[in-house]
Every structure is written in structure tokens, then in C-alpha cells.
């Protein structure tokens with residue numbers, strides 16, 4: 001064995017660029033027949049040789065280090081696991097009323113933080129029946145990165161994403177893989193807002209659109225004047241479905257939201273019973289993913305929280321929002 005080793009080591013020494021260091025290594029190896037007096041580990045020296053001689057390895061090394069430094073300096077996962085989502089608000093306005101103020105944008109962000117944090121004051125209205133499955137703090141937060149404004153002569157917008165492209169009179173998204181983009185337009189007819197789901201993560205049209213009258217609170221139009229249109233649409237953005245599963249007694253892919261026949265509107269009175277497959281259940285119409293008025297919705301469920309956490313996990317479709 002020793003002879004073979006010596007032969008290989010000599011052959012390596014002869015072919016090595018740095019014959020001196022190979023000779024030294026060989027000498028050390030020969031002398032260590034007993035337990036070393038001091039610990040030694042050559043990994044860094046071996047790596048230094050690799051990086052000196054292999055340009056591709058050098059490039060990989062630099063990429064890895066750059067990624068790590070970026071992670072350390074900019075990861076937005078707070079110490080308790082909360083994902084603090086960076087928000088870009090794009091305001092496209094014709095009238096001054098549509099040019100939503102910075103104060104109202106701050107108000108809307110605060111509403112999102114309260115609703116997703118479970119600190120909304122009306123959470124006290126959650127019926128005892130559903131208190132055990134309420135999400136409480138979903139560990140999702142939002143903070144404004146920047147506001148982009150653009151005036152327009154357009155009076156009405158649709159759901160064809162025209163507001164998301166400068167070439168069609170809108171504002172291009174800012175880094176949609178890493179920022180949550182929110183567009184505010186003056187008027188979409190009977191539509192309060194709409195969202196893209198996680199399969200659109202990072203695409204040019206990824207984000208949420210809200211009609212100005214239903215954005216924020218101060219000056220917003222009743223009964224959609226508590227900022228809950230944004231809470232609902234951000235729910236979609238984070239992979240939540242309508243609570244009735246968009247079908248008669250449909251499936252919202254969440255186990256703890258009772259099956260209900262369809263959407264609820266206005267301000268229903270609790271308890272409200274629906275019968276699906278012969279079973280009568282008290283339904284969770286106060287969920288943000290139903291269609292009730294802003295004042296009548298005030299909770300996410302624990303199952304919904306799990307879905308949002310999954311999509312924001314480092315392996316999730318919206319993991320890009322964790323780093324920017």
C-alpha cells in the first residue's frame with residue numbers, strides 16, 4: 001500500500017504545477033504514522049489550488065459568495081418567520097380624486113398589515129364557533145417601497161391588463177418577481193379589483209389592480225371603504241380561492257372553511273346555514289375571501305394561513321418576495 005501511495009504521490013509531484021508544495025505534502029504524509037500532535041486540515045489549500053487553476057470553479061465560487069452576501073443583507077424574513085413583502089404602488093389617474101394620496105396609500109398598507117396580522121379591531125366579532133380556526137397572525141406583512149404615478153386621459157379600464165404596460169397607457173411592473181405590484185386605476189365599471197395567482201409569479205402582469213374608489217379608507221366609497229378589496233385580492237395573490245370554491249358547494253382547497261353554496265353579499269346575520277350534499281352547516285361568510293361588504297369580513301382561517309405560508313416559503317412560487 002505504502003509503495004503504491006509513494007508511486008502515485010511521486011507521479012502527482014512530477015505533473016503538478018507547483019512541485020514544491022506537492023513534495024511538502026508527500027513529506028508530511030510520510031511522517032504521520034502516529035497520531036498528529038496538532039490537528040490540520042488542508043481543505044482551504046486544496047480549494048486555493050482549484051480556484052487558481054480553474055476559471056469555471058472561480059466563477060462558481062464568486063456567484064455563491066455574491067448570493068450569500070445578498071441573502072445576508074436583504075432577506076426580508078423576520079426573525080419570527082414573518083415575510084415582510086415589499087410593495088410598489090402604481091397610480092394611474094385622470095382626476096385628482098383618482099390620484100390617491102400618499103397618506104391613503106399608507107392607510108391601505110396599514111389595513112393589510114392589520115388584516116394579515118390578525119390585529120384588525122373587528123377581529124373581536126369572529127364568532128366563537130370559528131375562533132378555534134381563525135388564522136390570527138398569518139405572518140405576512142407589507143411595506144411600501146415606492147409609488148409610481150402617471151396621468152392618463154383614459155376614463156375606464158378593463159381586466160385586460162392594459163394598466164400594467166406603458167405601451168398601452170399603463171405603468172410597467174417593477175421587478176414583479178421580487179416586489180408585489182399594486183395598480184390603482186380610476187374606474188373598472190362594476191369591478192372593485194382583480195389579482196393574479198402564484199402561477200403568474202414574476203410575469204409582467206403579476207400583481208393586484210384596485211379601482212380608486214375602493215382603495216384605502218379615507219374618501220373611499222361605501223360599502224367597500226375599509227380597504228378590504230385589497231385584503232381580498234392580496235389573498236388571491238397569495239393563492240387563496242373564493243371561500244365557496246367558485247361553484248355551487250365548491251371546494252376552496254382549505255379544510256377548515258365550511259362548504260357553502262355560493263357567494264354571500266351585503267351584511268349577513270350570523271349564523272347563516274347552507275346545505276351541501278345533504279349537510280347543513282353554519283358558513284364562514286365573515287371570511288375575507290367571501291363577497292360580503294367590507295364591514296362584514298374580518299377573518300382568514302388557519303387553513304388559509306397555511307396556503308399563504310406555503311406559497312411564500314423558500315420553496316414556494318412567491319419565494320422571490322423574500323429577497324430583494
Ligand SMILES: [Zn+2]
Pocket residue numbers: 232233236242
Ligand atoms: Zn376574488
